[in-house]
Amino acid sequence: MIQLYLLLLLSCINLVVSKTHVFDWNIGYVDANPDGIYPRKMIGINGHWPNPTIRIKENDRIIVNAYNGLNDRNISIHFHGLLQRGFNGEDGPEMITQCPVAPNSTIKYDFEVSDQAGTYWYHSHSGAQYGDGLRGMIIIERENEPYKYDESFDISVNDHYHLETPEIMKNFLSRFNPTGAEPIPQNSLFNETKNVTISVEPNKSYLLRIVNMGLFVSQYLFVEDHTFVIVEADGVTVEPYEVDSIYITVGQRYVVLLKTKSNTDKNYRFANILDMEMLDFVPEDLQLVSTNYLVYNDDANLPKHLPYFDFENTVSKLKGFDDFYLKPLSHEKLLPEPDMTIEVNFTMDVLGNGVTYAMFNGKTYVPPKVPILYTVLSSGNNSNNDIIYGTNTNSFILQSNEIIEIILNNNDPGKHAFHLHGHNFQLISRSEGTDDEDDPIVFDPNNEKMINYPKYPLVRDTVEVKSNGYFVLRFKANNPGVWFFHCHVDWHLEQGLALVLIESPNEIQNTEISKNHKQICENNSVPYIGNAAANLNFFDLNGQNLQEPPLPDGFTLKGYIAMILCTIVALYGLWSIYNYGIEDVSKDTIVIERLYEIINANNE
Structure with missing residues (x-):
């Protein structure tokens, strides 16, 4: 009885302390010149770009009223890393949990952030649109931080393109790009600009919240003659881990502590470096190495910029680290053997229209005609049959509290960062990469070395698979909803590198679509009832969206x-x-x- 009273008391205290944050956003174009080289339009909020940081506390409520002031395209917003427990309809990806938001429409995102804190970000989930600027950071402050520091800085890194993404896409998804080579960025950004100076004081501890908000390229970061102590990965606190640099893929976040020196006689370079190994070729004018500065003394000279193109020599001096060996501070143990294993083999293939697509087990993700969450809600007892979600959505049905294992074999020479919505997962096995395309490293459950799983695996929501390698993830299906699992190299998502997890369909039936979200569908003439083909006979898939037919036999x-x-x-x-x-x-x-x-x- 006393325990029940205490729980009720704590709940009441939480309701009093928590706060509702309302953001009214008019999303529109802003003239900008992020890299100082090429003026272009960026997608800003309320007439400004870069976009604002959402800063709240644990268990607060967020309401975002997002008006699409772009006259030529749809929008959406995904709150990357937020689990949306109980708020699946607010997750954001088009045709997964909502309809696209047409010009002159306002969508209302309304959700509580429960049991989460740390560093996250928001971005458009409409094509590669966030590369045009619709992105920003989310900071959820903890009531009791497990580490001490004096001040904090928020840091974002990006790859940057001079052309707008719709124009880039015309050339990328084209028969004139038969190898599927990813568009090469024209620059990198640090806090949405270049040559940034960060002023610090001696003998202090600084907390750096770092997000890679790019479309494609991973980056290395380091401060000369300083070290980072990693204390958080993707919002999950980890045991302190000291490194001289970090490697951060698109979509990932790290929080690190940096201890400043006692003397102030000089200033130091703070470099961010594009991973050259991810690029098919390096244009002569692409600055792989960018230099920012940690400033102790305003009167002292800034050191010379590092050589722009000397990637190999610069990176070879870094000790780096492997995130596989980070351990959660909670000491969350390895989950038990899986109830369900999803094994996918990733390949790139040219289809009949001459365009290169990304495939999971020979199928490229093609959006359905009805958002998948809405198909669940309108299908009743049929919601447990995966056929109603279409034959090209790569959909899998999960049941409540099952232990799920995802095995991904990468039969591609590229590196790929995969992100799971709605869950943090355990990374329990991962191979090194190989340049041998004819002999990729494939996961073998009978190989003792491959199944030598850690006792306390790394927990995060975005992870890299190496070239021609594999990884194995494990999580518990304890968050009913429709969740996207996709490559966060956004060009690859545009090529169809995604699958969908439909978790606890019976429990999802209790979810309701808000009137506002229904109106969003109507404004864009998108149905919100029916199967993947928008048919009310849920087993009739005539008219569904399908991938292109294959090339003729023997045409490699x-x-x-x-x-x-x-x-x-x-x-x-x-x-x-x-x-x-x-x-x-x-x-x-x-x-x-x-x-x-x-x-x-x-x-x-």
Whole structure:
């Protein structure tokens, strides 16, 4: 009886202490020049860019009224890393938990942040749109921090493109890009700009909250002659781990402590470096190495900028670290053997339209015609049958409190950062990478070395798989909802590198779509009742969105590339024949005029 009274008392105290934060956002274009080289439009909030940081405390409530002031595209907002326990409909990804927000529409996100604190971020989940600027940090302050510090700084890093993402996409998802090579950024940013100075005082401890809000490239960060002590990864506190640099993929967050020196006679470089190994080629003008500064003394000179292009020598001096060996401060033990194992093999393949797509087990994710959460809510007893969610959504049904294991084999020479919505997971096994594309490292449950799982595995929500390698994740299905699992290298998500976890469909039935979210669907003429094909006969998938048909039998990627090269050579040959063959009659205007007449007649 006393225990019940205390629980009720604590609940009442929590209701009194917690606060509601209301944000009214008018999302629109802002003229900016983030890297100081190329002016362009960025997507800002209330006429400003960079966008504001959401700063709240544990168990607070967030209400975001987001008006789409962009006249040419939809928007959405995902609160990256927030588990949205009990608020699945506020998670944000288009056609997963909501409809896209049309121009001149306002969507209301309303949720409580329970049992979470740390460093997170928000970003558009409409295509690669957040690369155009719709992004910002979220800081949830703990009531009792497990570490002490004097001051804190929020730090974001990005890769940066001069063109807007819709224009980039036209060239990327094209038959003229048969290898699927990712767009190369034009620069990197540090706190949405370049050449940043951070003023510090001697003998102090600084807390740095670091987020990689980029679309593609992982980055290295270090401060000369200083070390970082990692105390948090993706919002999960970890045992202090000292490193001289960190490696952070897109979507990941780290919180580190930095102890300043006792003397103030000099200032130090704070470098952020694009991972060159992720790029198919490096343009001559791409500054891989960017230099910012930790300033002890305003009167002292800043050191020279590190060599812009000397990636290998700069990175070779860093000791670095492997996040696999970070341990949660909670000492959360390895979860028991899984009730369900999802094994996916990732490949890149060219389909019949000549475009390269990302595949899980031979299928590329294609959005359904009805958001998947809304299909769950409108399907009743049929919600446990995965067929109703479409044959191209890579959907898996999970049941309440099952232990889920995801095995991902990467049959691709690239590095990939995968993010899970709605859960933190344990990283229990991961291979090193290999350059041998013909012999990738595939997970083998009978290999003792591969199943030598740690007692206290790393817990986070975004993790990298190495080139031609694998990882194994494990989590408990204790958060009913529809959750996206996808590559956070956003170009790969645009190629279809995603799957969907439909967790506890029977329990999701208690969820209600708000009137506002229904109106958002109506404003964009998107149905919110029916199966993946928007049919009310839930087992009738006629009209569903499907991936492109395969290439003809025997037509391989190498063959496709060879055909393109041969076509180029043939066209060059025809041009040469024309150029030299017509030379003798080039002065004969009668002949030339006759040629033009023939060409025009054919065109007509």
